[in-house]
Amino acid sequence: MSAEGCVNRQQELRQLEDALQLLRQDPRQDPAAQRLPVITLCGLVGIGKTTLLRQVEQRAQALGLPVLWRNLPTPEPAGAGAGAAILAQLQPALETCLHEQGRAVLLLDDVDPANPSQLQQLSALLQTPGGQAPLLVIVTAGRPLSWSWERVLLPQPLQVLELGPLDPASSALLLERHAPALSPEARALALTWADGYPLALVVLADALRDGTLDPRQPAARARLLEQLTGRVLRQGVLGALPPEERPVAETLLRLLAVPRRFTAMLLQDLIEQFAPALTQEHPFAYFFLPQRLSARTSTLRWQFGHAGYVVVEPVRHLLQVLWREQDPDRWQDIQRWLAAFWSQRARQGRESERVGALLEWSLQRLQLAAPAARAQESQALLAELAAWPWRDPGERQQALALLGQDQELLTTLGEQAAAWQAALRALALQPPPS
Structure with a gap:
């Protein structure tokens, strides 16, 4: 498949080409052609999903495969059902195509994973009568389908290709x-x-x-x-949100882009400190704020490795650019507050969170320092780590290993990263403070 019009999508193009080639096979000779996947191209608005889908359309047509393409409305007014109606109207055309052509490529742009009526109609499309004719379905969406809808779409195999930033x-x-x-x-x-x-x-x-x-x-x-x-x-x-909801969502998203990760507890403290107008009546409500924002904007993900929500790249980077350029003093205030937050939890938090908090505190310390001062700041931080009140040798070993492997921390250090890693290795060989 040609990468003209696309950049940095070679891996995805190869996988899509494989699916198209499989569709060309005779299902009587190749059983795999009977179980083609539903492929989801997911990612942020403007990340390149539709561009990649156009490449699939062009390649399918070049291979002589029949193609049906539908754009779903984004944003869709609440309760309008326009997307589901488009999918319902598509069903007769798809059935005719399968009967007459013996196979089909179905391309759906902007499926809403949070819209049950769209997903129900998608499930119905996958069951369109067409004899044994194979069907390849490729959709674009802001995020992957939930596990519950994956079960509904079975036995059709599912494949997710998540598009990230360009290199x-x-x-x-x-x-x-x-x-x-x-x-x-x-x-x-x-x-x-x-x-x-x-x-x-x-x-x-x-x-x-x-x-x-x-x-x-x-x-x-x-x-x-x-x-x-x-x-x-x-x-x-934020374009999928009603205009009246965008200011609040923007305020919340800008705030959440400052920490690398956040939990409901950190979210509550951040809002009460820096956006008190968004304070919730009940603490339990903070658990649902990230879920609602993620469902409507696809900008948040839960990362098990960091045990918290993250604002996805490159949106987080863009928001940080806006912070530094438009309100650098406020940016520094929040950074200093975060450093104090993580410092307290590194020293006094639960056993399960201390090492992660220490890593976040170290990163905040280094990011607060001006680039020219980071070498000096890293030396001061190493001195504090050498005297740190570790609870046990295992905690110390785990923390020093993470501090030497964290990519964002190493990127922050730049040319000082190698010296930092060497110092951590030397520190790990020393006896812990008594």
């Missing part, structure tokens, strides 16, 4: 396609601010293309930030 080389290629004559300063700013987010790259390319905005000038930077806030954050990431 640096692919980001540069996409920027070059949209704005080939940028100045070095504009090019560097666009790549740094977007951090692999295709939608943000295109917005910045559009704004910088004619050369009238000089990113070295504060007024020009302010206009670029307005473009990112309006087109990427409010119309894009």
Whole structure:
């Protein structure tokens, strides 16, 4: 499958090509052709799902495979049922295609995993009468289907391809396609601010293309930030929300992008300290805030490795850019507060959370320091770790290992990362403080 029009999606293209080739096989000779997967291309708005789906359409047509494509409405008004109606109206055409062509590729753009009526109709489509004709279904969605809907769609196998940010080389290629004559300063700013987010790259390319905005000038930077806030954050990431709900969701999302991870307890403390207007009447309500925001915007994930929710990349990076550029003092206030929060839990928290809290506290310490001062700050932090009141040798060993492996911490240290790791290894060989 050609990658023209797509960048940094070679792995996904290969998997999709394999599915198309399997669809071409005679199911009587290859039983695998009878159980083609339902493939979900999931990820943030503007991450490249529809672009990849168009590549599938072009490749399927080149292979002589019949293709049916439908766009579902996003956002869909509550209770409207427009998406389910589109899927219901599609069923006769799909049945005819399967009978006449003997196979079909069904492409559905913007399926809503939180819309039961859409998912029920999708389940009905998968059971469309067509004899033994094989059907390949590829959908795009903000996030994977829930486990309950996976059970409904069985025995059809499910395959999830989650699209993340572009790598640096692919980001540069996409920027070059949209704005080939940028100045070095504009090019560097666009790549740094977007951090692999295709939608943000295109917005910045559009704004910088004619050369009238000089990113070295504060007024020009302010206009670029307005473009990112309006087109990427409010119309894009939060675009599925009703307009009246977007300001609250934006406030909450900006706040949650500051910590690397958060739990309901941290969320409650952050809101009460820095966004008191969002304070909930009952503490239990804080458990549902991340779930609701995730269902409506696909911006949050629960990460078992970090034992907390995270704002997904590259949205978190974009929000941090907005913080640092628009309100650096407030950004520093929240960072300092987080450092104190994690420090307390590293020393006094439950046994199960102390090591993770120590890691977060160390990261906050280093990120608070100016880049030129991080070498000195890392030495001060190492001295504190050497005298840390460990509960037992196992806790000490686990903590030092994590501090030497955490990628965000190592990226923060930059050129000092190797020296940091060597110092941690040396510290691990020393006897713990008595």
